[in-house]
Amino acid sequence: MDTRVCRLYGERDIHVETQPVDAPEAGYVLVAIGAGGICGSDLHYYQDGGFGPIRVREPIILGHEAAGTIIEVGPGVPGLGTGDRVAINPSHPCGACKYCAEGLFNHCLNMRFLGSAMRMPHENGLFRDRVAVKAEQCFKVADTVSIGEAACSEPLSVCVHARSLAGDLSGKKVLVTGSGPIGALCVALAAEGGATEIVATDLQDAPLTVAGQMGATRTINVARDSDSLAAYGAEKGHFDVCFECTAAEPAIRSAIDTLRPQATLVQVGVAGDVTVPLNYIVSKEIVLKGTHRFHPEFGQAVELINTGAVNVRPIITQTFDLTDARDAFEIAGDRSAAVKVQLSFA
Numbered sequence: 083m084d085t086r087v088c089r090l091y092g093e094r095d096i097h098v099e100t101q102p103v104d105a106p107e108a109g110y111v112l113v114a115i116g117a118g119g120i121c122g123s124d125l126h127y128y129q130d131g132g133f134g135p136i137r138v139r140e141p142i143i144l145g146h147e148a149a150g151t152i153i154e155v156g157p158g159v160p161g162l163g164t165g166d167r168v169a170i171n172p173s174h175p176c177g178a179c180k181y182c183a184e185g186l187f188n189h190c191l192n193m194r195f196l197g198s199a200m201r202m203p204h205e206n207g208l209f210r211d212r213v214a215v216k217a218e219q220c221f222k223v224a225d226t227v228s229i230g231e232a233a234c235s236e237p238l239s240v241c242v243h244a245r246s247l248a249g250d251l252s253g254k255k256v257l258v259t260g261s262g263p264i265g266a267l268c269v270a271l272a273a274e275g276g277a278t279e280i281v282a283t284d285l286q287d288a289p290l291t292v293a294g295q296m297g298a299t300r301t302i303n304v305a306r307d308s309d310s311l312a313a314y315g316a317e318k319g320h321f322d323v324c325f326e327c328t329a330a331e332p333a334i335r336s337a338i339d340t341l342r343p344q345a346t347l348v349q350v351g352v353a354g355d356v357t358v359p360l361n362y363i364v365s366k367e368i369v370l371k372g373t374h375r376f377h378p379e380f381g382q383a384v385e386l387i388n389t390g391a392v393n394v395r396p397i398i399t400q401t402f403d404l405t406d407a408r409d410a411f412e413i414a415g416d417r418s419a420a421v422k423v424q425l426s427f428a
Contacts, residue, residue, distance in 0.1 A: 087143045088209035088407045088425070093131040096144075096408055106156035106214040113168065113220070115427045116229035117401070118209050119147035119237065120414040122262070127199065128411045134354060138199045145209030146172035146197035149223060149232035150427070159217040167227075168220035169235035169387075170208060171380040172196035187377040188243070195375075209404070211427050221381055224388035230401065230424055231387055234267075234394040237422075238383035239376040241267040241325075244350050245275060246379070247371045248323045252276035255320060258298070259337050260327035261289035263397050263422045264350055266296045268325040270392045273297030281321070283311060283333070285417075288399075292421045295396035304336070314340040318366065321345060329353035338362045348373055397422040 085103040090096050106112045124144045126133035149169040152162060162168070175182050175190035182190050193200075197207025208215075223232040241264060245251070256272040258265050261284040272280045273296070281300045282293035290301040302310050314320040319342035326337050329351030337347055338359055346369045363370060376383075386392040399421045402410035407425060414423040 083212065085210050085212040086404060088145065088404060089141050089143050090127055090138060091141050092138060094128060096128060096411065098404055098407055103212045104214065106154055108157040109159060109217055110156040110214045111152045111159060111162055111217050111220060112154035112156075112212060112214050113150040113170065114153045114212055115148050115150040115208060115210060117149055117233040117427065118145045118425045119233050119263075120410060120423045120425070121147055121237065124197065125411065125414055129415060132199060136198075136200050138204070139202060140204055142197070142199055142204040143206035143209055144197050145207035145425075146195065147233050147236040148172075148208035149229050149235065151229075152220070153212070156214075156217075162217055162220060162222075166220075167223040167229065167232065169223055169232045169384050170215055171219040171221065172208065172236060173375060173377065173380070174216070174219070175377070188375040209407070209425060211404075221384040223384065226390070227387055230398055231394050232384070233424060234397065234422070235380060235383045235387060237263050238267050238386065238392065238394060239380040240264060240350070240373075241271050242379040242383050242386070243376040244268060244325060244348050244373040245271045247373050248325070248346055248348050250275075251323065253278050254322040255279040256281070257314075257321040257324040257337060257340060258282045258293070258327060259324065259333040260284060260330075260351060261293040261298075261301070262327065262417065265289070265325070265327035266292050266397050266421060267392075267394070268327060268350065269293050269298045270296040270394075272323075272325070274386070274391055277323075281311075281314070283336075288418055289421050292396050292399070296393075308336075311336055311340065318343055319345065324348065325350055327351045329356065331356040331358075334358055338366070338368060341366065341368055343367055344369070346371065398424055400424070401426050403428075
């Protein structure tokens, strides 16, 4: 049996190729991928050949946000069968290192993450028609959920973990800086968590429209209306929690300016070194928390989608056939036009 794969060779050098796929081994299932989302890391690999110290050093199959249908089951797999629709968890902690022993699986020292160039050889990802994955990485999708929605489980997992670090959001005033896929999902989770006020910011109108559909009570285009956000800095600040999803220095500064004393800043976005106003963090007693990936949150995210508690449909702005992968990546890089771009493997 053959499968098409979406393989990156270097900056903007992406090809759809064909390679053999074997029957699933013991403990594995063979999944026919239906949809896969282009993540920010995929986009960095495509546009820049990597991000930070992580570089593409050999050809790699991209993709870690995917869902599909099981078409073959290997030996020793209980609870799953052919025809089951599943979301695939791309995270593979070793279970044996000191952090796994402490239950900090997202900090595993030997993490294998599908579609990642962190290790050599690289971990090939899920942008392919058929792929064998560990059965334990598969989470059943409700009949009412589209395969594209199910493929949003991974980015939603990131946001569920971020929300867990923010504490109870009931009755809270929440700021979300950056309204890309992660920011929009943070908006949705803040709304689901009972926040009474959710202000979302961005430099583009298209993602702000999506943030409004996801539950933001107000959206602000800070490229042309920065004063509206600055007004929240009066009397030492307004917001109880901020999910900072840009890692841009001006956004971090505005978040700190508009957070009230003893508020919590959850840093979701990642980038290189930036300058932060440390004096304000200290004088306002702001709690600054980083957030990294997920572990049990993947199953929680699938359940939120299965039950309809979080509607992810608004973030899916474009879908391209795998044969048009290059066009999909180009559109995904245009934040004025796209939020979440997905590939279809139908």
